Amino acid sequence: MSEIRFPSPIRVFSPESSLIVSTVWEAVEYLKRWPSKRGRHYRVARQHCLDALDGLRSPRAAQASFITAAKTAGLLL
Secondary structure, three states: OOOOEEEEEEEEEEOOEEEEEEEHHHHHHHHHOOOOOOOHHHHHHHHHHHHHHOOOOOHHHHHHHHHHHHHHOOOOO
């Protein structure tokens, strides 16, 4: 379950660190400690990642939602 990989890793930045997210599980864990406002894009990304862990959504779709949330929050360069 925890080894469901994204098609490509994503580097996210926060004011004090950066992290490479390579799997759906890592995305879920990062979303738990999200360093920004938790708006609509955050909620969609969280649900899509949980759906991917359950096999209800593809890792590619979960990654796309995670990237959208991170861009909206200013966590991608």
